[in-house]
Amino acid sequence: MDEHHQDGQESTLHEIRLNTTNPHSRTIRSFVRREGRITRAQEQALTRLWPRYGLEADARLDLDACFGRRAPRTLEIGFGNGETLASLANQELTTDFLGVEVHRPGIGHLLLTLERRELDNVRVISADAIQVLKTCLPDASLDRVLLFFPDPWPKKRHHKRRIVQPDFVELLARKLRTGGVLHMATDWEDYAQHMLEVMAGTASFRNRAGPGNTFPRPDYRPLTKFEQRGLRLGHGVRDLLFERI
Numbered sequence: 463m464d465e466h467h468q469d470g471q472e473s474t475l476h477e478i479r480l481n482t483t484n485p486h487s488r489t490i491r492s493f494v495r496r497e498g499r500i501t502r503a504q505e506q507a508l509t510r511l512w513p514r515y516g517l518e519a520d521a522r523l524d525l526d527a528c529f530g531r532r533a534p535r536t537l538e539i540g541f542g543n544g545e546t547l548a549s550l551a552n553q554e555l556t557t558d559f560l561g562v563e564v565h566r567p568g569i570g571h572l573l574l575t576l577e578r579r580e581l582d583n584v585r586v587i588s589a590d591a592i593q594v595l596k597t598c599l600p601d602a603s604l605d606r607v608l609l610f611f612p613d614p615w616p617k618k619r620h621h622k623r624r625i626v627q628p629d630f631v632e633l634l635a636r637k638l639r640t641g642g643v644l645h646m647a648t649d650w651e652d653y654a655q656h657m658l659e660v661m662a663g664t665a666s667f668r669n670r671a672g673p674g675n676t677f678p679r680p681d682y683r684p685l686t687k688f689e690q691r692g693l694r695l696g697h698g699v700r701d702l703l704f705e706r707i
């Protein structure tokens with residue numbers, strides 16, 4: 463999750479090459495595992511606070527047991543540093559939030575924020591969101607899925623790495639209850655178009671803005687870190703809200 467994502471880099475190409483050597487084990491990932499800088503406090507938080515907020519991604523989860531209650535559930539995919547997730551969780555204390563991210567410094571940052579704000583309605587999973595959806599989450603268990611500023615993979619040859627793809631959307635459709643909402647946002651016009659096209663290809667969702675349309679940022683969504691970077695670059699931001707039908 464850094465500026466390297468904006469321009470397709472060596473390790474990415476390496477990974478694609480490795481994964482395509484054997485067509486049977488080919489996995490195209492929407493992220494590059496790059497540790498980046500992690501502070502000592504974040505590193506310690508990953509151990510110290512994991513028992514309180516962390517969930518393992520190796521089996522189907524009983525979400526009522528994980529949160530100790532039954533409540534509306536929101537999943538955020540790729541929460542980055544988690545500031546948006548923590549703000550939303552603080553605004554909506556009667557909702558349970560599940561955050562999935564692969565970037566360890568970001569996870570550490572979120573854990574520290576949750577502790578500082580004394581939030582108890584958030585749980586964190588450190589894994590590929592696709593695996594989490596497939597393995598851990600029961601069908602119709604989510605009321606809302608948030609996907610804010612997913613890696614844009616701007617080069618055409620990398621478009622296959624964009625997380626929004628027909629299979630991904632059908633997986634989300636299975637995990638959302640009827641009437642549930644998929645909320646996406648992006649500052650890349652061509653990714654917004656891609657999202658609209660993929661969503662137009664499924665019968666499982668209805669565009670709340672009307673076919674082919676997007677919304678400006680709703681007031682309840684805090685500005686994210688990547689959004690602020692996009693705005694500094696002069697990018698326009700689009701929010702896409704789809705209802706599971």
Ligand SMILES: C[S@@+](CC[C@H](N)C(=O)[O-])C[C@H]1O[C@@H](n2cnc3c(N)ncnc32)[C@H](O)[C@@H]1O
Pocket residue numbers: 463467492493539540541542543562563564565568589590591592609610611612613614625686687688689
């Ligand atoms: C461009 S950043 C945006 C972060 C944050 N949502 C924001 O707006 O500031 C995209 C994030 O998605 C994460 N990500 C990408 N693919 C993922 C996946 N399959 N599972 C979990 N996290 C993923 C990356 O690690 C990265 O932190």
